[in-house]
Amino acid sequence: MYRCIAESIKPQKLGPRGARKVRNMSRKVTGELWASSGDALELVAELERGNETVKWELDAENILRSIMWASPEQILLARTYGGVVIQDNTCLTNRYNNKLCLFVGVDSENKTQVFAQGFFSNESTEAFDFANKFFLDICGGHPKVIITDSDAAMKESIRGVFPPPHTTHLLCSWHICKNIKKKCLSILKSEKCADLLRRWTRASLATSIEAFDGVWTDVEDLVKGTDCEEYILKFLYERRKHWARCFHPTVMTLDMTSSQRVEGTFSVLKKGRVLRRNSTFRQVRAKCEQIAGELRLASTMQATKQTSLGKGYVENDVKKSMEKVMTAYAEVGASKYAKEEIWAEMLASSAYDTSIVTEGRDSMQFLQNLATRSVNDSNDSTNVSGHDHGAGDVCCQVPKEVFEEDEAPDTTMFGTTSLHSFCRLVECVEIDCIVKVLYKHKPDRKVGHLVIVGPGGFQLCTCLQLLRRGLQCRHVLAALVTRLKRSDEFKGQSIHPRWRSSVEPWSIAEVKLGTFDGDGDGSYDGGFTGDWEPSGDFEDLQGDNTSVSVLSVLRGRAFANLTELCNRAVRTYTDSMTRDSTTADQSMFGDLMRHVNDFVEKRRSGDTEESSFQV
Incomplete structure (x- = not known):
């Protein structure tokens, strides 16, 4: 059609908008010629015959309008790691010009994983509502962070399905x-x-x-x-x-500010032109299933590899302290990614000078006075750089010249929050001492951070990496290891449970933290309230965090094999026994083991064809 019109009418007479309209008309007609009345029906039938959780809806003409599905493995990943999710759509993957939708996140090895996928006939608010509600159903809870593009319909849908008190919506x-x-x-x-x-x-x-x-x-x-x-x-x-x-x-984003992971997944799907404009729904589904399986395999292979801690010169006394930190990580079953990250942070900690600013009961008053001076300096009309000079260039704004150096400037030594806001965050914490950490390799740019050290292994830096990534930063390690010589106080529970197999509570979640001052409307007040529970992003634990119920950890989770299930049950039960184990815990554990034994006998006798065990 487009060729016929182009032959009869000169292209310059059509104009850009006219040519675009003709191309869209041609694609619509071509899609109708390629269309198969049984393609959508076959897709739904395949999904319902399998183990996938599927949901679809039809329009007034009984044409498939929207469909979403997720496999049991994807649901397990979504329930465990779906606290931070990226959503995006792409086109030109099927003959019906439907949009392919993906929900993507990262696992304990920081590898990309697909949580759910589906098709839309249009990018309307109703279509996004359908997808977001499906993701809400398979997760059993609201994600804490969702990253999308600037689509107005998606923004409206998130406001209704994932309201701000539960979910922070970030733009790519x-x-x-x-x-x-x-x-x-x-x-x-x-x-x-x-x-x-x-x-x-x-x-x-x-x-x-x-x-x-x-x-x-x-x-x-x-x-x-x-x-x-x-x-x-x-x-x-x-x-x-x-x-x-x-x-x-203080919102945990895992250092993700863009939709690059879902865009990369789209690139893999379209690589080699395997998916084209004339692909059927079933072909797209098969390709999505293949890519999701390859991503899970890549994460498994990464976890089983021997941890590579890199090379670098380290003083003997510091090396001994670092070994204590690594032992603490190993005791809680930290992932390979977490171990490599903490080792890299420890090596980078040698680039900082440390000094104890204050100790004892006057530490909070000192911090408040320092924050007050920094606010006065920032309100001074002569201070146009945004630096908190009263704090000695601690928590300072990234200067303009840093962005002129290269395309990817190093901003790790600069502030991520103001000193006044940080003071309000830790106002309820009993502070043992405050350590000043300064970057020493650039004498003309003496900038750094403050590290707060408290009782019970509490450490928090003004860079807020612990809250934003769930991993300790180089500044805390520099303060503990090189200055205070208190590496014995470092606990593996200080890293977020998503990066380890231990079900013990996140240590920072047991500390009462204050809130940042917002701008009045309360949508994003910056407060940290321990949104993620100890054993996963969506676990709803009953009772006090100090007593973890075995049933609450294992309920609703499908395990890949019986060994994984038994190991998780034993770890959880052991942790409960070391605290205040209840009779219900002991009875439930016995029932669980009997249920596992019955399942094993059925598998051996061939009475069941199930390949996974779900509590």
């Missing part, structure tokens, strides 16, 4: 940068557009709302009076809580 930084280039590059010159991107990046990494407002003033000056003013100053600014870190500094 890669999509935002892409839209800035698309809307501003033709209006601003190349150098000005690059400067705009740098200023936006500085705003996204601002340490406080006041620092954000100061940087955003520079953005306003650059785009004022141009055609891209409406997009920057209205669209982006109105959604600032969804991309600026200062509005959610």
